[in-house]
Amino acid sequence: MSFTPLNRPVRAAFVGLGRIYDLNVRAYVGNPDVEVVALVDPSEERRTQRQADWPGARTFASVAEMAASNIEVDAVEALLPIPLHTEGVIELLGHGWHVNLQKPMCNDLADAGRMLAAATVNDRLLRVMENYIFYEPLVRLKDVVASGALGTVSGYHMKMVGSGRGGWDVPASSYEWQFQQMRSGRGILVFDDGWHKLATAIWLFGPVREVRAWVGGTEIVPGVEIDAPSTIVWEHDDGVRGVWDITLATDMYLRSDYYTNDERWEVTGRRGYARVNRCTGRGIQQPSLEVYADGEMRSYHALDDDWASSFRDSGRHWLRWLHTGDGPMLWSGAEAVEVLRFALAAYASSAGGGVGVDPASLE
Ligand SMILES: NC(=O)c1ccc[n+]([C@@H]2O[C@H](COP(=O)([O-])OP(=O)(O)OC[C@H]3O[C@@H](n4cnc5c(N)ncnc54)[C@H](O)[C@@H]3O)[C@@H](O)[C@H]2O)c1
Numbered sequence: 001m002s003f004t005p006l007n008r009p010v011r012a013a014f015v016g017l018g019r020i021y022d023l024n025v026r027a028y029v030g031n032p033d034v035e036v037v038a039l040v041d042p043s044e045e046r047r048t049q050r051q052a053d054w055p056g057a058r059t060f061a062s063v064a065e066m067a068a069s070n071i072e073v074d075a076v077e078a079l080l081p082i083p084l085h086t087e088g089v090i091e092l093l094g095h096g097w098h099v100n101l102q103k104p105m106c107n108d109l110a111d112a113g114r115m116l117a118a119a120t121v122n123d124r125l126l127r128v129m130e131n132y133i134f135y136e137p138l139v140r141l142k143d144v145v146a147s148g149a150l151g152t153v154s155g156y157h158m159k160m161v162g163s164g165r166g167g168w169d170v171p172a173s174s175y176e177w178q179f180q181q182m183r184s185g186r187g188i189l190v191f192d193d194g195w196h197k198l199a200t201a202i203w204l205f206g207p208v209r210e211v212r213a214w215v216g217g218t219e220i221v222p223g224v225e226i227d228a229p230s231t232i233v234w235e236h237d238d239g240v241r242g243v244w245d246i247t248l249a250t251d252m253y254l255r256s257d258y259y260t261n262d263e264r265w266e267v268t269g270r271r272g273y274a275r276v277n278r279c280t281g282r283g284i285q286q287p288s289l290e291v292y293a294d295g296e297m298r299s300y301h302a303l304d305d306d307w308a309s310s311f312r313d314s315g316r317h318w319l320r321w322l323h324t325g326d327g328p329m330l331w332s333g334a335e336a337v338e339v340l341r342f343a344l345a346a347y348a349s350s351a352g353g354g355v356g357v358d359p360a361s362l363e
Helices: 021-027 044-051 064-066 083-093 109-122 136-147 172-181 189-204 306-326 335-352
Strands: 010-015 034-040 058-060 074-076 100-102 124-127 153-163 209-213 219-223 225-227 230-236 241-253 261-269 273-275 289-294 298-301
Touching: 010 306, 021 306, 034 044, 044 241, 058 064, 064 083, 064 172, 074 219, 074 306, 083 100, 083 109, 083 136, 083 172, 083 273, 100 306, 109 172, 109 241, 109 335, 136 189, 136 219, 136 261, 136 273, 136 289, 153 189, 172 189, 172 225, 189 209, 189 241, 189 261, 209 335, 219 241, 230 335
Parallel strands: 010 034, 010 074, 034 058, 074 100, 100 124, 153 241
Antiparallel strands: 153 261, 209 230, 219 225, 230 241, 261 273, 273 289, 289 298
């Protein structure tokens, strides 16, 4: 698309004012790159609650109402339930607004194609927001790998334990659409949270040529299955192999200001390793990044390892880019399709008994 920076603050609207608004909003607060002009949500309670943050913004119960109001909008922060992403984004782009969409982009390649086509037809940008690639411990991990301090990379693993106790409250209405996703075979751990893990793999080591997976399930209440235990293994084009192990610890208490995910990333090189000890929750209470090489451990004690800061920085990056054109812009809709392919390859592999699947071969 032919993008021209606005050269003035972005006039932005939030569409969807639920749980994750609390973190996405951090990019907008006190940011001279943006002016929040509108808030959209069918819930009057949410509109009233969020209006307190932006007294000057207009509020609407639907996107159609906002469009009919003739309010001037440049870009939308789309924080919609996943089942509404495809039609919602096509509608937003159709009104001529750039869109910063929460992940996962959508459930299948056909929908992804429709979304990208809508961006092209309307000459607008569709960004799929990835906050993990702005999380400082992971950014520094990438730097350490690139510096050669670990030697040639031999492989890496990620671990995620979904725990059932602790963290912030998630509204019951969110579970309704999450359960709908689970029933469609797009579980909360492998697909929703997993989007981030697969995105970091591509961000760290590039395109993936083969994926093998074993997606399991655990019934937590009658009729509701969480998609763990699950294990996904893959190989990048450069030969580096990764593995992601997902475990459910329903009764485990995890200290967290947000979701109760106990996560780690560990890259092993020929000379040493580097490990990010936590992300969303406050699992391992050691420095968030540790680097071991040649018999010595280096610990990073002063990183901004509050998970919320990754939302702030991801959003600021987007708004800065819209305002000034400072880039490169991370990440585009096309890059998000690669993440979707990765996830779909895992499902195809698991359905085939763990066979190797090339994400590029999926249609
Ligand atoms: N990046 C991350 O780590 C992360 C974390 C959590 C959620 N998310 C993603 O953020 C998105 C929203 O999740 P959430 O947890 O905030 O959900 P939520 O259910 O708390 O909020 C969704 C909001 O959208 C509103 N809504 C429903 N239909 C609408 C419509 N047609 N127009 C406008 N608003 C509408 C609802 O009333 C609700 O307030 C999802 O895509 C989710 O996967 C991302």
